[in-house]
Amino acid sequence: MARPSGARPGGRRKPAPRRPVDPPRAAAYDVLTAVRADGAYTNLVLPQVVRQYRLAGRDAAFATELASGTIRRQGTYDAVLAACVDRPLAKVEAKVLDALRLGAHQLLATRVPPHAAISTTVDLVRGKVGQGPAGFTNAVLRRVSERDLDAWLRRVAPAADADPTGFASVAYSHPAWVVEALAEALGDRAAELDDLLAADNAAPRVTLVARPGLASVAELVAAGGEHTRWSPYAVELAGGDPGAVDAVAAGRAGVQDEGSQLMAIGLADAPVEGDDRRWLDLCAGPGGKAALLAALAAERGAGLLASERQPHRATLVARTTASASAGLIGVVAADGTRPAWREGSFDRVLVDAPCSGLGALRRRPEARWRRTPADLDDLVPLQRALLDSALASARPGGVVAYATCSPVLAETAGVVAPVLARPDVTQVDAAAVLPEVTDAAGPLPGTLQLWPHRHGTDAMFLALLKRS
Template structure:
């Protein structure tokens, strides 16, 4: 006879894999506390004491799941008999992790399902484990391309159908797809969206006069003479990085600093200003270049946390050559007299839609309303920079966004204001860079799918005589 209920042995406990536990914790923190994936991952990995292999797995699992969340949600919706909004958030995160293992990583199906069910058992109970098991087995019926063909059929011809297809295929919100479509060169949208889902390699910069490119492990970057693409490993363990003589910096950001430093300026060339300096990478590179010319950089950053990052990038409390100082101030009201700077960088706060490959959560966190606040701020910052720079001096306006409202529209508002300011061609200051024509003649637009950089926009403006604040 079967054993009575009270004598049955309890089911064996299920232990969650540490790497998957870490990835789930990152998803939770990103969702509930608006954490940034790249910032919260190291602390979670350290707390769970993951080894190098598990840390790499957790990083790809968490970041990849967040990037492809839109696609996975469309697939999960086809496998679950109720709306996703009725699935508990924690269980939905577990299902998304399972989808990425099955459809976006080289994890065997049996291992992906078993380990994800163990995670569900450990974090949400046996009932959740059974539900996760059933759903993920349904997901295994098709590979990613076949699923996309089912949940996002190829459009029949209309633009609206095409945009909806790309929204699901490349896991971008529809409003983002629309803005990038308006900004991207003809027929580049599909490639651009695909590039947003490819994790960028770590790029290092040797700050001239303080480090040599040859001492950095990696392959030299295509355009920046100071950069290398790291072959692998933790950049913090590179001696020059640990000592602050080099840093982690996307090649596009390096090119922004180099363009400002390379622009011809007649007469005095002593005072350079980074008007929106946080987190400090461009300011540090500019300071190193300025020091070699007997000039100096004043870094301006309004927010205290970001000012702390700038201070660290500039060498902490010790004053490095090329650093005039760090001021915590509003860039629209800089603490300098008008016409007192020779070069000014405005790396304006923006939506960051040009760095979605680097910041996987940004596409889900931003909204169209952000433009309503950011664009007026960008215009005020550019007007402030043009008031701050002396006649004959230059301002470089840059954004990590290709969106026209944040790029060409901001620059055009200044050019159309009647002020004595001229737009100069920034492209000759980017030697070797091709296919980077910006939306306004003389501006430049870098692209991840063309140049392997973030989608940085650059415009160079020179102040003439008699300019006042405008825009």
């Protein structure tokens, strides 16, 4: 008697052949794993993984959206998944949880049809983890697919009127302490909090900088860019690989958020008394601001010294600034709190201090899950020490720019206010130096605070100080 098709001797069926894992989803999954297990940064590991999978065009864009979107909305998805599993999420294998979050993102925040989101995630788990967890993944995602995002939020988020911070934390996928810190930073405009949190979850457009004397905005526009609102050197790309732009590939232009460009421009345009020949970037890594400053310095007959404490990052600064070498005094690996130069050596000093990064959550989505309030206990003293060092490095009549990519008050007003009480320090009105930037009053008079929801930039803070 003939055996049924697909049956083995003894009546056992052959297992169904495994379907190939979809490359964009596999790439996104690998990014999630690298961020979770290796401490990688999303914006750095993504291009590497995309190249590894040889993705281009729509596939590369899809992988980018899946990875970045999943990490941004992880808090929301974890709340939903917790309602769909029979155990604490901490008991779910980490590799499976990565896939569940990826599937939840497709179901709740994209136009991927539910059957495709579920089946491809099951295939992913089967191929990356094993057959055993595939059935569990299928069951959980089917439960997730029973409601849309709004319906899930009504079920899993605290009531907004009873616990506004708790609701915002789940609905906008920010830890509660971050929600509170951002609300405090908004001050009397705390009603904008929902807009700010939503902007943190929006994918940023790629912004290029045309380094003066090396590339022009017109050249970047001709390569597919669009003019921006604030920086005279900025162009936004509608899509595509920025590395394919000739000026970027040659180092004459670079990828740089418009807010970061404004920090460098603010220092370069602030008034100084007397000589204007020696500039310093005290915390130069990875080199974007240093490259723009060096290009500006070259046009004005000045030179920039770029200093970075970590030698490997100093090497990266040297590579980034190579095309602007005409305005570069050099790159040194030095601790900014223990200067390797004489006091009063520079006319202009930038201290772009290490910070929590909570103003750059659009581009560094993992920062919200890695940072804790305790980090400020280490960061704020370092920021104060670096600002003191920057002021000592500037000559009398010289100017210092203190910048952070965080709006948290402890890292902005909390660092600058004590310095303004010193008799040898006066303030330069940043709004007067950058008059084209509107609606950007900082937490202290004369300071500048950018916001993603108002300006489309990272939430950069700027204070301009002068040695008197």
